[in-house]
Amino acid sequence: MALSHAILVSLLDRPQAGYDLAKLFDKTVGQFWRASHQQIYGELHKLAAKNFVEAETIEQSDRPNKIVYSLTPLGRDALDEWMAQPTAPPSIKEDLIVKLFSSGKIGASVLLDNLAQRQQLARTRLAEWEAVRDEFYPDTTKLTPRQTGRYLGLQSGITSELRFLSWCEEAILLLTPIAEKEAAAKA
Amino acid sequence: MALSHAILVSLLDRPQAGYDLAKLFDKTVGQFWRASHQQIYGELHKLAAKNFVEAETIEQSDRPNKIVYSLTPLGRDALDEWMAQPTAPPSIKEDLIVKLFSSGKIGASVLLDNLAQRQQLARTRLAEWEAVRDEFYPDTTKLTPRQTGRYLGLQSGITSELRFLSWCEEAILLLTPIAEKEAAAKA
DNA sequence: AGGCTCATGTAAACGGTTACATGATTAC
DNA sequence: GTAATCATGTAACCGTTTACATGAGCCT
Numbered sequence: 001m002a003l004s005h006a007i008l009v010s011l012l013d014r015p016q017a018g019y020d021l022a023k024l025f026d027k028t029v030g031q032f033w034r035a036s037h038q039q040i041y042g043e044l045h046k047l048a049a050k051n052f053v054e055a056e057t058i059e060q061s062d063r064p065n066k067i068v069y070s071l072t073p074l075g076r077d078a079l080d081e082w083m084a085q086p087t088a089p090p091s092i093k094e095d096l097i098v099k100l101f102s103s104g105k106i107g108a109s110v111l112l113d114n115l116a117q118r119q120q121l122a123r124t125r126l127a128e129w130e131a132v133r134d135e136f137y138p139d140t141t142k143l144t145p146r147q148t149g150r151y152l153g154l155q156s157g158i159t160s161e162l163r164f165l166s167w168c169e170e171a172i173l174l175l176t177p178i179a180e181k182e183a184a185a186k187a
Numbered sequence: 188m189a190l191s192h193a194i195l196v197s198l199l200d201r202p203q204a205g206y207d208l209a210k211l212f213d214k215t216v217g218q219f220w221r222a223s224h225q226q227i228y229g230e231l232h233k234l235a236a237k238n239f240v241e242a243e244t245i246e247q248s249d250r251p252n253k254i255v256y257s258l259t260p261l262g263r264d265a266l267d268e269w270m271a272q273p274t275a276p277p278s279i280k281e282d283l284i285v286k287l288f289s290s291g292k293i294g295a296s297v298l299l300d301n302l303a304q305r306q307q308l309a310r311t312r313l314a315e316w317e318a319v320r321d322e323f324y325p326d327t328t329k330l331t332p333r334q335t336g337r338y339l340g341l342q343s344g345i346t347s348e349l350r351f352l353s354w355c356e357e358a359i360l361l362l363t364p365i366a367e368k369e370a371a372a373k374a
Numbered sequence: 375a376g377g378c379t380c381a382t383g384t385a386a387a388c389g390g391t392t393a394c395a396t397g398a399t400t401a402c
Numbered sequence: 403g404t405a406a407t408c409a410t411g412t413a414a415c416c417g418t419t420t421a422c423a424t425g426a427g428c429c430t
Contacts, residue, residue: 001389006285012292019409032284039390041411062399064409083289083297086304087282089312095274097219097343098193102270103336105199110270111336117273125276145365149290149298152358156284163350171339178332188417206381226418228383249427251381378429388419393412400407 003035004043004052008071008079011053015070018044028150031129031157044069052078100171108179112172119168126161129154190222191230191239195258195266198240202257205231215337218316218344231256239265287358295366299359306355313348316341 006029010021021044022037044067047053052075058066071079099114137143137151193216197208208231209224231254234240239262245253258266286301324330324338 002280002282002285003389005282006288009285009289012289017409018411022409029285029288032279032281034278034390036391037409038392038411060409063407064396064398066409079289080293083286083293084300087286087301089305089308090279090281091221092219092277092279092347093189094219094277094343095189095192097340098189098196098216099270099274100336100339101193101216102196102199102266104331104333106267106270108332113271114274118276121276140361143361144291145295146291148361148365149287152287152354152361153284155357156281156354159350159354160279163346167339167343167346170342174327174330174335174339178335190417204381205383209381221418223419224381225383225420229417247381250379251424251426253381376430378427380425380427382424384421384423386419386421389417391414391416393414395412396410398408400405402403402405 002082003033003039004047005079005082006033006035007040007043007047008052008075008082011069011071011075012079015056015068017058017066017068019066029153031125032153047075050078051075103175103178107182108175109182112175112179115168115171115175119165119172122161122164122168126158126165129158129161133158189269190220190226191234192266192269193220193222194227194230194234195239195262195269198256198258198262199266202243202255204245204253204255206253216340218312219340234262237265238262290362290365294369295362296369299362299366302355302358302362306352306359309348309351309355313345313352316345316348320345 006025007021010016010024010029016024018037018041022035022040025033025035025040044053044055048055048069051072053069054072056068056070058068060066096114096118099111103111133151133154137147137154140151143151193212194208197203197211197216203211205224205228209222209227212220212222212227231240231242235242235256238259240256241259243255243257245255247253283301283305286298290298320338320341324334324341327338330338
């Protein structure tokens with residue numbers, strides 16, 4: 001599991017409340033790491049029980065109280081240990097490829113519809129991320145260490161979408177004649 | 188959920204036992220869709236309860252009996268319905284990127300170690316898949332519909348590793364000077 | 375003698391998603 | 403008035419992983 005580690009890394013930056021972390025995971029990091037607020041609150045309780053984080057309640061008059069968590073030395077040790085360990089490649093569960101395995105048994109036009117839809121989605125996402133990159137990291141030769149990590153995260157998403165789009169093109173290219181033959185056979 | 192659908196697609200081809208499916212998911216499809224035998228047996232029971240698949244026990248003298256499952260018309264309908272629906276992009280949980288977000292707070296050399304290890308792994312996988320592609324699909328202009336689906340699955344894995352490797356190179360390029368500065372500051 | 379393949383399962387624990395719950399403030 | 407923001411939580415369910423279990427036959 002690594003949601004707990006993602007939280008610890010976020011707390012390296014500064015102490016934060018569950019609500020802040022949830023927003024962070026929704027916006028910045030959310031493209032590569034999604035987590036709901038329920039999950040984050042739960043994880044924070046577990047981390048506090050292990051003494052990896054420390055909770056401090058901040059009373060607020062006009063809005064609900066905050067519980068701000070900060071990293072303890074013990075949590076920092078655990079984080080260092082995790083950092084040193086090798087990571088496993090993420091296991092992808094790509095429905096599209098499962099569908100492609102039906103090719104030859106189920107009509108190709110359905111597959112083309114699916115591809116077009118995902119292609120559209122990927123184009124939108126790509127444009128959004130590229131806009132962020134161009135705004136915040138226009139010059140990659142002048143990045144602070146902190147910016148470098150964030151830039152590479154973004155870049156991972158961008159290159160991922162780009163390769164998906166070129167794969168889509170190949171898929172469409174190969175499936176289109178099959179769909180055409182099927183349509184001709186039906187008529 | 189789509190493990191059930193992955194099973195239904197596999198049964199389109201021919202009736203199969205849980206053991207066969209587990210092997211299939213371990214070897215062929217396993218690169219993009221991993222599932223343990225426990226999961227598959229469980230899922231088959233659920234599919235049978237819904238009458239999406241039909242079980243037939245095949246008595247064997249020298250080895251354990253087999254339970255071979257085949258797709259029912261009802262299962263085929265469910266599959267067609269799923270096929271027509273749009274797919275959601277897979278949510279990636281990439282530990283490496285979480286680690287990169289620590290850049291600026293935790294030493295870069297640990298990140299470089301992690302990158303090198305994943306790079307090595309990706310190279311090995313890539314070589315394996317390329318070997319399969321070159322053996323079974325040397326000429327992409329002469330593919331049957333069935334082969335096309337399988338080829339595109341493979342190709343997705345291959346392009347995915349390729350883009351990961353080029354991303355790794357950029358990451359190493361940007362992090363190396365940071366690690367060097369850190370080492371110099373320490374000495 | 376030790377380990378692999380064939381073949382099926384149970385059970386516990388963990389992780390993630392979805393739904394439900396509360397309640398004040400602020401913006402349109 | 404309606405919706406969004408701030409802020410925290412509980413509960414049920416589903417999917418996945420890991421561990422445990424059995425037992426015959428085959429290969430080295």
